[in-house]
Amino acid sequence: MRVFFPDGGSREFPEGTTALDAAASISRSLASKALAARVDGVVTGLSEPLRDGVRLEVLGFDSPEGREVLRHSASHLLASAVLHLYPGARFGVGPAIEDGFYYDMDIPGFPGSSALEAIEAEMHRQAAESIRFERIEVGIDEARRVMTDLGQAYKLELLDEIAAAGESVTLYRCGAFTDLCRGPHVPTTAFLKHFRLTSVAGAYWRGDEKREMLTRIYGTVFDSSKALADHLAMLEEARKRDHRKLGPELGLFTTGNEGGCGLIYWLPNGTIVREELENLWKAAHRRNGYNLVSTPHIAPASLWETSGHCSYYRDNMYFMPVDETEYVLKPMNCPGHILIYKSEKRSYRELPFRLAELGTVYRYEKSGVLHGLMRVRGFTVDDGHIFCTPDQIVDEIRKVVSFALYFLQVFGFGYAIELSLSDPDDMGHYAGSPEMWARVEPALADALDGMGEKYRTVRGEAAFYGPKIDIKLRDALGRYWQGPTIQFDFNIPERFDLTYTGPDGGEHRIYMVHRALFGSVERFTGNLIEHFAGNFPGWLAPLQVVILPLTVQQHERAAEVCGMLADRGFRCSVDRRNETIGYRIRAAESRKVPMMLVIGEREAGSGRVAVRAHGRGDLGVFELEEAVGLIEEACRRPALPEGGRSLSEIP
RNA sequence: GCCAAAAUAGCUCAGCGGUAGAGCAGCGCACUCGUAAUGCGCAGGUCGUGGGUUCAAUUCCCACUUUUGGCUCCA
Numbered sequence: 001m002r003v004f005f006p007d008g009g010s011r012e013f014p015e016g017t018t019a020l021d022a023a024a025s026i027s028r029s030l031a032s033k034a035l036a037a038r039v040d041g042v043v044t045g046l047s048e049p050l051r052d053g054v055r056l057e058v059l060g061f062d063s064p065e066g067r068e069v070l071r072h073s074a075s076h077l078l079a080s081a082v083l084h085l086y087p088g089a090r091f092g093v094g095p096a097i098e099d100g101f102y103y104d105m106d107i108p109g110f111p112g113s114s115a116l117e118a119i120e121a122e123m124h125r126q127a128a129e130s131i132r133f134e135r136i137e138v139g140i141d142e143a144r145r146v147m148t149d150l151g152q153a154y155k156l157e158l159l160d161e162i163a164a165a166g167e168s169v170t171l172y173r174c175g176a177f178t179d180l181c182r183g184p185h186v187p188t189t190a191f192l193k194h195f196r197l198t199s200v201a202g203a204y205w206r207g208d209e210k211r212e213m214l215t216r217i218y219g220t221v222f223d224s225s226k227a228l229a230d231h232l233a234m235l236e237e238a239r240k241r242d243h244r245k246l247g248p249e250l251g252l253f254t255t256g257n258e259g260g261c262g263l264i265y266w267l268p269n270g271t272i273v274r275e276e277l278e279n280l281w282k283a284a285h286r287r288n289g290y291n292l293v294s295t296p297h298i299a300p301a302s303l304w305e306t307s308g309h310c311s312y313y314r315d316n317m318y319f320m321p322v323d324e325t326e327y328v329l330k331p332m333n334c335p336g337h338i339l340i341y342k343s344e345k346r347s348y349r350e351l352p353f354r355l356a357e358l359g360t361v362y363r364y365e366k367s368g369v370l371h372g373l374m375r376v377r378g379f380t381v382d383d384g385h386i387f388c389t390p391d392q393i394v395d396e397i398r399k400v401v402s403f404a405l406y407f408l409q410v411f412g413f414g415y416a417i418e419l420s421l422s423d424p425d426d427m428g429h430y431a432g433s434p435e436m437w438a439r440v441e442p443a444l445a446d447a448l449d450g451m452g453e454k455y456r457t458v459r460g461e462a463a464f465y466g467p468k469i470d471i472k473l474r475d476a477l478g479r480y481w482q483g484p485t486i487q488f489d490f491n492i493p494e495r496f497d498l499t500y501t502g503p504d505g506g507e508h509r510i511y512m513v514h515r516a517l518f519g520s521v522e523r524f525t526g527n528l529i530e531h532f533a534g535n536f537p538g539w540l541a542p543l544q545v546v547i548l549p550l551t552v553q554q555h556e557r558a559a560e561v562c563g564m565l566a567d568r569g570f571r572c573s574v575d576r577r578n579e580t581i582g583y584r585i586r587a588a589e590s591r592k593v594p595m596m597l598v599i600g601e602r603e604a605g606s607g608r609v610a611v612r613a614h615g616r617g618d619l620g621v622f623e624l625e626e627a628v629g630l631i632e633e634a635c636r637r638p639a640l641p642e643g644g645r646s647l648s649e650i651p
Numbered sequence: 652g653c654c655a656a657a658a659u660a661g662c663u664c665a666g667c668g669g670u671a672g673a674g675c676a677g678c679g680c681a682c683u684c685g686u687a688a689u690g691c692g693c694a695g696g697u698c699g700u701g702g703g704u705u706c707a708a709u710u711c712c713c714a715c716u717u718u719u720g721g722c723u724c725c726a
Contacts, residue, residue, distance in 0.1 A: 102721095112655055113720090201721025202654025209723050213654045216721065244719090249662080257699080257717050316725090361726085366652050367717090369724060381726060482726070520726045551683045578682090579689085586687035600685055610686075618686050 001052035013050070020046035020187060023058045033060035033223070035186055036069040043069070045135060045184035061223035071096030073133065073185045074195050074221040075103045080131075080177035081122035082107060082217070085115075091179065092154045092205055092214050099231070100220030104203050106154070107215050116197045119217070126175065127192045133185035134173040143169045143180060154205065155180045194228040195221035198235075238477055243529035244372040250534055250592065251542070252525075253373065262370040262377030264522055269542035272571065273528075274521060276540050278358055280410070280638060281382055281518070287640045288403055290356040290384060295336030297360065301326040306495055307335045316363045333359035333383040334489075334514060338496050341387055346500040346510070352388035352396055358521065359383045373526030380521040386513040387498070390439060393511060397447035397469070397486065404471055404484035404517045405453075406641045411528060414474035415483065417453055419444055421467050423460035431465045432490025440488050440511070441467050465491035475531040483527075486515045535615065538594045538635030545572035545631055546588040550581055550600035557604040561597060561624065570631060589614060595631050 003022055004010040013022060019037035023030045023046070037044050038057040043065045050056060059066035075094035078101070082089050086107045094103030138146070140163045147155040158180060162169055172181045174189065186192070196219060203216040222228040239245070247253045252270030259265050266274055282292060301319065304310045309317065309331065318329040330336065337355045346353065360380045369375050388396050401417075408415050421441050427434050444467055448455050455469075462468060466488030473483035489512045492498070499507040518524035528536070538544055545565055549558040558574045565572045575584045581598065588596050598610040602621075609627045611619040613634065622630065 110655095114656095199720050200655060203722045204653075207723070209653065213722075215654075218721080255718095261717060363725085366724070368652065368654095368722080370718090375725070379726065383726095485726075516726065518726090523726060548686090550685060553683080578680095580682095580684055581686065582684090583688055584686095589687050596686085598686065602685085612686060 001050070003050055004053070004055045006055070006057050016049050018047050018049055019044070019056060019058065022050065022056055030058055033062075034058045035060055035066040035191065035223070036184055038065065043184060045069075045133070045187065047133075047187040048135070048184075061227070068096045069184055069186060070191065070223065071101040071221055072181075072183075073189075074192050074219060075101035076133070076172065076174055076177065076179055076181070076185065077123050077126060077189055077192050077195075078119070078197070078217060078219055079103045079105065079179065080126055080174055081119050083177050084122055084126070085119060086110065088151075090152055090154055093158075094179075100198065100218060102203075102216050102218045104205070104214040104216045106212070110215055113200045116200065116217070120195075120197045123192070123195065123197075127189045129175075130188045130190040131175040132188050133183075135183060135185075136171040136173060137168060138171060139168050143171060146171060146178060147180065150178065152180075192221060194223065194225050195219055196228060196232065234477065238479070238530075241477070241530045241533045242372075243374075243526040246529050246534040247373070247526075252529070255372070255376075260377075261367060262365060262375075264373060264376055264378065270525070272542040273525060273536065273540050276637075277518070277521065277525065277528075280640075281358065281407075284403075284406070284640050285356045285384070288354075288399070289352075290354040293337065293340055293355050293357050295333060295340070295357060295359060296330070297362075298322070298327045298329055299335065301328050303335050303339075304328045307338075307492060308495055309335075316365070318362055318364060329362045330359070331361050331363045333357055333361065333381060334385060334492060335496075337383070337385045338492060338498065341385075341498060341510075342496065346387070348389060348500050348502050348508075351500060351510075352386055352392050354384060354386045356382070356384040373522040373529075376522055379523070381516050382518040382521060382524075384515045384517075386515065387500070387510045388513070389500070389502075389508070390511055393440060393443045393513075394447050394450070396513060397444055398451055400486050400513065400515050401447060401451060401453065401469065401471075403641060404486070404515075407517050408471070408473055408483065410638045411531065412476075413483070413527075413531065416472045416474065416480065417448065417455035418461075418470045418472065419448065419455050419457045419467070420461035420463075420470065421457060421459050422462045426460075429464060430462070430490075431494065436490050437467070440490075444469060444488070463487060465489050473527065475527060476533070477530075479530075481523075481527050483519055483524075484515070484517045485519065486513060488512075489514055535592050536594075538631075539637045541592070541594050541635070542571065543573060543591065543593050544570050544635050545595045545597060546584075546591075546593045547572060547574045547597045547599065548581060548584050548588070549574065549576060550598065552576075553601065554599045554604045558599050561599065561609065564624075565628070565631070568628065570635060585612065594634050597627060 001015060002010050002012055020031060020034060023034045034046055036059040037046055038059055039050065039054050061067055061070060072095065079091055079094055082105055086109060088108040090106040092104035094101065140159060144156060144159055147159060169180060170183055172179050172183055172185055197217060198220055199218045201216045202213045205211040205214055220231060222231060250269060251267045252273065253267055254265045255263060285292060301310060313331060317331050320327050320329065340355060341353065358380050360378065362378045365375060365377050386396050422430055422437055430437065468485060468487040470482065471484040472480040474480050493510050493512050498510040500510050502508045547558045547562050549555050555576055562572050562574045577584060585596065592614055594614045596612040598612060603609050608621050608623055610621045611627050611630055613619055
């Protein structure tokens with residue numbers, strides 16, 4: 001039989017040749033890298049016999065499919081090891097995921113994470129035995145019989161669903177462990193060498209909090225010990241950058257315990273970072289035509305009934321009595337901004353009308369989801385609401401997206417844009433008329449297209465009140481975080497009956513956009529801490545310059561220099577501790593102070609300073625004014641967005 | 652909220668039935684120093700909180716609080 005290869009060539013093989021045989025006949029290295037095959041476009045196992053005339057592509061760890069097969073097989077090996085150590089174990093699902101795999105299991109007598117080492121050792125033992133992954137095609141009834149015999153209730157439940165689709169199924173047997181599985185798998189457990197179990201967690205069966213909680217064991221697997229080591233090193237690097245570790249270490253914030261969980265206490269250093277961020281934010285917003293406003297933290301519940309929050313957001317809201325009336329601690333800023341919009345009759349001449357506020361909101365979040373600065377119960381949304389006519393939508397969206405990108409570029413984040421649209425088969429449950437949706441959804445896409453931005457369209461991911469654009473920011477370690485979000489709202493303008501007077505003298509329904517560019521100041525700061533690993537750019541650094549007199553003889557000169565820098569607006573201090581220069585340099589480096597000025601006898605006498613930059617080392621001796629120039633350069637605040645717009649004209 | 656793990660000095664951790672120990676940070680003294688840790692000394696803890704078991708609990712048990720990893724949810 002003849003097999004064709006991706007390079008266009010082909011080769012003759014005897015009947016019964018497998019993909020692995022074919023790979024081995026081409027080169028030893030290809031065979032050694034092979035994890036799976038693509039046969040006529042379909043991913044299959046390497047042990048499957050090939051048919052005459054197929055196109056064969058060998059998949060290694062460098063392909064997404066190859067990685068997935070290896071990870072998936074590792075999850076089976078994990079299950080097999082668990083079954084060996086805990087014979088009554090019952091199995092849920094065990095898929096490959098980004099960076100690794102997991103398996104959800106009901107493990108009788110499972111002692112917790114202390115068992116990981118033993119399970120991993122058992123996995124290595126089975127891997128060394130080169131146990132075959134055996135593919136078995138069976139009918140549904142046969143599969144049911146096998147799983148009933150094995151006592152695998154969860155698998156039977158899965159089979160019921162597959163049976164509804166009416167197919168035959170495949171089982172994979174690997175030694176004593178037989179699993180219901182679509183496959184494919186690597187040929188034997190010997191392909192699994194470089195893995196590590198990483199954590200244990202609870203996971204609801206089928207992700208349903210009403211169902212039983214299974215034990216989920218996570219692991220990761222690679223095709224070489226180096227790749228595994230690199231991955232573990234990357235995790236280690238991420239741990240070092242963890243904002244929950246760096247935050248208290250650098251005196252940025254503290255949280256939890258007596259302070260209440262999910263609530264942030266900004267320490268003096270953190271407050272400086274926050275203030276610099278907020279100052280940039282405010283200046284940039286004024287420049288881009290936003291009216292900055294401020295709204296109260298509490299408001300009568302009736303306001304939140306009008307907005308609809310009391311019915312659909314109740315579980316996340318804090319209520320409190322004031323006199324005889326029930327009040328709500330605000331979970332969002334929109335109703336406040338709406339009252340400001342409604343405070344007078346609005347003309348089309350003042351549109352688009354843009355409001356913005358650094359609005360602190362409080363939301364009840366389940367205790368288990370709280371996480372450092374990223375997920376809290378009190379946070380500040382850099383909220384903005386744009387009120388405009390239907391004609392202005394495309395332009396406004398474009399402006400907001402480019403405004404969001406301005407901030408990402410200031411901090412050096414990469415990004416990925418997602419456009420979330422309605423589900424056309426289910427228009428019934430959305431607020432607003434289908435005509436409004438039909439008008440706005442293409443407008444969002446137009447705006448992105450017009451800017452030349454790449455984006456991913458996700459059907460059915462829109463909020464019930466409107467479509468949205470989400471921007472994921474990519475940090476220095478390549479991790480993605482939810483960043484700016486731009487959401488259309490067809491719901492609130494109707495609920496509050498928001499209108500403007502058009503040129504025709506009639507009242508028209510206003511169009512409204514919610515947008516947050518940082519998302520929340522807390523979360524964004526957390527992202528920044530991790531992105532920069534605590535090494536803030538000069539303008540954000542809590543302390544910008546440390547002056548280090550070499551001995552007590554230079555204390556006076558150091559104080560002079562410090563006073564001069566402070567007069568010029570720099571955050572600086574003198575480290576006059578009775579310690580060696582090496583000790584104090586080390587202290588300043590660990591505090592990640594961007595600039596250090598060393599003043600010894602030589603400098604003090606000549607009006608010069610020795611300059612050292614964080615992470616870069618000694619830069620040499622400079623005239624004081626030159627040194628100030630270097631500091632200015634290191635601490636320069638970012639430029640405001642270009643093409644600033646003035647406020648809308650007030651007629 | 653649920654599953655699992657954890658909480659000892661400001662930080663990182665040891666001790667695990669007989670009422671606590673180190674390193675770093677802090678303070679003091681000496682040294683007066685040239686680009687990431689000078690030496691010596693001092694001080695610092697109702698061992699997260701509250702119950703229980705015990706002659707005796709930081710140690711064992713229970714509850715609560717907080718944290719961590721996930722699930723569900725989300726800025």
